[in-house]
Amino acid sequence: MDTFVQTLSAPTLLGIAAAAVAALLFLIMALRLHAFVALILISLITAFATGLPNGEIVKVLTDGFGSTLGSVALLVGLGAMLGRLVETSGGAKVLADTLVTRFGENRAPLALGVASLLFGFPIFFDAGLIVMLPVVFAVARRLNQPVLRFGLPAAGAFSVMHVFVPPHPGAVAAADLLKADMGTLIGVGLIVALPTWYLAAYLFGLWAGKRYPNPVPELLSGGPLSVEAPSNPPGAATVIAMLLLPLILIFGNTGLNALATAGTIDAANPAVVLIRLFGNTPVALLISVLVAAVVLGARRGRDPVTIEKLLDSSLGPIASVVLITGAGGMFGAVLRASGIGDAVSGSLAELGVPVIAAAFLIAAILRIAQGSATVALLTAAGLIQPAVAAAGYAGTDVAAVVVAAAAGSVVVSHVNDSGFWLVGRLLNLDIPTTFKTWTVMETLIGVIGFAFAVLIFTVL
Numbered sequence: 001m002d003t004f005v006q007t008l009s010a011p012t013l014l015g016i017a018a019a020a021v022a023a024l025l026f027l028i029m030a031l032r033l034h035a036f037v038a039l040i041l042i043s044l045i046t047a048f049a050t051g052l053p054n055g056e057i058v059k060v061l062t063d064g065f066g067s068t069l070g071s072v073a074l075l076v077g078l079g080a081m082l083g084r085l086v087e088t089s090g091g092a093k094v095l096a097d098t099l100v101t102r103f104g105e106n107r108a109p110l111a112l113g114v115a116s117l118l119f120g121f122p123i124f125f126d127a128g129l130i131v132m133l134p135v136v137f138a139v140a141r142r143l144n145q146p147v148l149r150f151g152l153p154a155a156g157a158f159s160v161m162h163v164f165v166p167p168h169p170g171a172v173a174a175a176d177l178l179k180a181d182m183g184t185l186i187g188v189g190l191i192v193a194l195p196t197w198y199l200a201a202y203l204f205g206l207w208a209g210k211r212y213p214n215p216v217p218e219l220l221s222g223g224p225l226s227v228e229a230p231s232n233p234p235g236a237a238t239v240i241a242m243l244l245l246p247l248i249l250i251f252g253n254t255g256l257n258a259l260a261t262a263g264t265i266d267a268a269n270p271a272v273v274l275i276r277l278f279g280n281t282p283v284a285l286l287i288s289v290l291v292a293a294v295v296l297g298a299r300r301g302r303d304p305v306t307i308e309k310l311l312d313s314s315l316g317p318i319a320s321v322v323l324i325t326g327a328g329g330m331f332g333a334v335l336r337a338s339g340i341g342d343a344v345s346g347s348l349a350e351l352g353v354p355v356i357a358a359a360f361l362i363a364a365i366l367r368i369a370q371g372s373a374t375v376a377l378l379t380a381a382g383l384i385q386p387a388v389a390a391a392g393y394a395g396t397d398v399a400a401v402v403v404a405a406a407a408g409s410v411v412v413s414h415v416n417d418s419g420f421w422l423v424g425r426l427l428n429l430d431i432p433t434t435f436k437t438w439t440v441m442e443t444l445i446g447v448i449g450f451a452f453a454v455l456i457f458t459v460l
Helices: 010-030 035-049 055-090 089-103 106-120 125-143 150-162 169-177 182-209 238-260 270-279 281-300 304-337 338-347 355-370 374-389 396-408 418-426 431-459
Strands: none
Touching: 010 055, 010 304, 010 431, 035 055, 035 150, 055 125, 055 238, 055 281, 055 304, 089 106, 089 125, 089 374, 106 125, 106 150, 106 182, 106 355, 106 396, 125 150, 125 281, 125 374, 125 418, 150 169, 150 182, 150 304, 150 396, 150 431, 169 182, 169 238, 169 338, 169 374, 169 396, 169 431, 182 304, 182 396, 182 431, 238 270, 238 281, 270 281, 270 396, 281 304, 304 355, 304 418, 355 396, 396 431, 418 431
16 A cells, blocks of 8 residues: 555545445435444445555455454453443442432533543543443433433543543644643643533533433443342442542553653653553553452452353443444545545645634544544644744644644544444444434534634633
8 A cells, every 4th residue: 555646636535435424324324234234335335436456455444444443342342341340240320329419410410521521631532431431321320311411421521631631642742743832732721621521512411311312221231130239239439449440550551651752751661661551451451350350249249150251241232332333443444545634635735724723624624534533633733833833833822723633633523433433332322313412512522622722822
C-alpha cells in the first residue's frame, strides 16, 4: 500500500463514502442483513470502488479488523468478566442501593455522571465505560427506569474527558503539534468539558431516557444469574475499590506517559516501564479480574468451578459486540486507506476562514468522512499548524484552538466509527436509536464544545 497513489478526486471519494454508508444502512435496516456481514460486504465493495490494489484489499480489511479487535476484544472480554463478578456477587446491587440512598432517585443520573467525569480524567473512553456499565445497569434496574437515562450521562462524561482533556492521547498529540502549554490546555479543557457534559450529555440523557425508554440490557452482565447469589455480598466500599483498581493502574500508565512526553521523567527508566506495563489497559483489567475473582468470588464462598462458570458465561453475550465493532473498524480502515482523508484535507487546506473555525471544520469533515477521531484531530492540527505559528498564538489562545479541533473530531459518530457500534451494542440499541441518541449526543458535545472554545478564544 505504500506505493498506492489515489487518482480519484476528493468529491468522487466523498461520493463513494456517502454511497457506502447509505448502502450499509439499507442492507441492515431494510433488508435486515446482519450488521457483521453487511459491514464486511460494504467494506469489500468500497475497497474496489475506491481503486485499492486488488492484491492488497484483503490485507487492508484484515488489518483494520485486527487492529480494532486488538484494543476492543481484550477490553470488552475482560471488562465483561469483571462486570459479571461484580453483579453476581451482589456488589452491583449493593452499590446501586447505596448511590440511590445517598443521592436520591432524581439525582442518581447526576451522581453516575459526576463519578464518570472523575474516572474519565485519567482513563480512556472505552475502558472507563466498560468498568462503569455494570453499576449503570444496576442503578437502572434498581429504579426500574430506562437505561439511557443513566447510560448517556456516564458515556458522555467519559467522552468529553477523553476528547478535551490531557493526558488523553489525542489532546496530548495535538498540543505537541501546536506547541500548547499542557497545564493551560488542561485548564481550558476542563472549562470546556464540564459545562459541555452538563448540557450535551446529562440534560440530553434525561430527555433521551424519556423519549427512548429502552430496558436495561443483559448483554454485559451475561444474562440472568445462573448461580445462586451469595448470602454475604460485598460492601459498597469493596465494590468501589474493585472498580477503582483498574482505573488507578491505568492512570499510572497515562500519567507517566504525559510526564514522559513533557520531558519531566525518563521514559526508559525501568520503574517507569514496569508501572506503565501494569497500567496498560488489558493488563490492568486482567489484574482486576484476578483480584475480583478472589475478593468477590472465593471470599464469598464460591469454589473455582463456579467462578470459572461465571467468567465463561460473561463471554457469549458480548461476542456479537466484539465482532461488529471490529467490522466497523474495518470499514473505517478502508476509507482511510483509500486516501479520502488526504484528499479532503488537501481540499480544505485553503479555507480562508479564521484559524479556530478552520480547526473545527477540518476535523469535523475528516471525522465524518473516515470515522477516526484521532486521525481527524491530528490531521486538522497538522494542517493549521503553520497558521497558528504565523499568528503567534500562545497561552489560552492556542489551547482554545486545540480544543476547537478536538470538538470537531467528535461530531457525527456514525457507521464508520467503531465507537458507534461499541456503544450501540453495549446499550442494546438498534441502529436508528443509536443515531438518535449516541450520534446526536456526540454532535452536541462537538458543537457546544466548539462554542465554548470560541468564547474562551475571544474573551481570555
